[in-house]
Amino acid sequence: MIEQFSNFHFLRPWWLLMLPVAVVVWWFWQRRSDALSGWRSQIDPKLLEALVVGRESHRDWRPWLLLAAWLLVVLAVAGPTWRLEPNPFAADAQPLLILLKADDSMNQTPPEPSRMERAHLKIEDLAELRQGQPLGLIAYAGSAHLVLPPTHDTEVVAKMASQVSPAIMPKPGDRLDLAIEQATKLLAQLQQGGSLLVVADTAEIDTQAVAALSKLEPSFPIQFLSLGGDDSPEGVSIQQAAGKLHAEVQALAVDDQDLTSVISFAERRAFQGLAGESDRWQEAGYWLSPVIALIVALSFRRRRVVTPEGQS
Structure with missing residues (x-):
């Protein structure tokens, strides 16, 4: 007392x-x-x-x-x-929005399976780990497109992701900035907080695009699931893009350790986009x-x- x-x-x-x-x-x-x-x-x-x-x-x-x-x-x-009393949003898991790159580089082989196929498998595993928690999907290449807004039916997200490929994208390229902009606006409309997960082999984003994204309010935490090797040119491009965006990078793992880190990061930082703190007086x-x-x-x-x- x-x-x-x-x-x-x-x-x-x-x-x-x-x-x-x-x-x-x-x-x-x-x-x-x-x-x-x-x-x-x-x-x-x-x-x-x-x-x-x-x-x-x-x-x-x-x-x-x-x-x-x-x-x-x-x-x-x-x-x-x-x-203190709990924030009403604190009882629910916050949305995790996947930004899946679908450019031609994702289909390159060897090695087998292709990076696109590995991305599909990882998203399927992530959907299983986040059962009942909101998960959404945006596909991007030279343009960005909302595939599915955050939903608690994560199995549907995994099935929709498995159909995403470079063949269905209207324009080739790597416009990650467009995907982040669309995801930020979507989460801002939902007013439930959340975070972004970029699943890609490479990432290109220039200073002008970073400056434009920095003006978006509110901002949401970003992390990358890198499908390329850490020391490869592709992995270096991911690290450089993450540095510009103040994002975290999770290296691809053969088990679920990478996805466990993704979920842990999302849970720690999900409330960054909220107007208030997790608890209130x-x-x-x-x-x-x-x-x-x-x-x-x-x-x-x-x-x-x-x-x-x-x-x-």
Whole structure:
């Protein structure tokens, strides 16, 4: 309990500036609303007390109650909090959008199987590892095309990926920037966070394209699954592109170690595209509402006093 209250703070602390304003306004209002203020300078206070008709013998607490209610309203609006609550998005896995290169270089052999076929097998394994978690697919070469938006039916994604090949692409090339742009806009529309996985043998992206991508908001984490060797010219091109995009590179593995790293990275960085953090502070100001209502109700009491002629 003590540890929880050590985190006590206000979500909107600037509202606390209204506290002294409330006190000053209340003080001026109290002076102007005093029905006996016109008599106090003319009649002895004890005599004045005896002349007031219907005045209670005890002190009138209503102005103080109203001041207390006002101050509590300011505190409530300021958003007192000391406890975190889970973000509603945190309970669900975030989308992983695959950007599959489908240029002619992916069909080159030897070795066997071709890089395209290895990409299909890896995506099939990834879909199995991410069963029930949103997975999407974009195919790109000289242009980029959405094959399937993020869906929880990962088996469908694997089947659609198996049909992607250079033969169905309308334009040859390596426009990774177009694929990243399309993926970023799609995830931004979904407002669920997420990350990008580029599955390619090589990658080409110039400084101008990187500058254009840097202007996209929000940005999402990117990682590469490199189908070429680390020391090969193809692998070097992947490393260079990743450096420009501040992305991670996962080398192709014969087992699922590469995919395990991909999933781990996605889980760690998926919330980067969200507007807020994975956890948020729970509002506690509403707990003051019953107290404020009770104070206001108690402050409504009738009082009769004699006022000087000409005053109201």
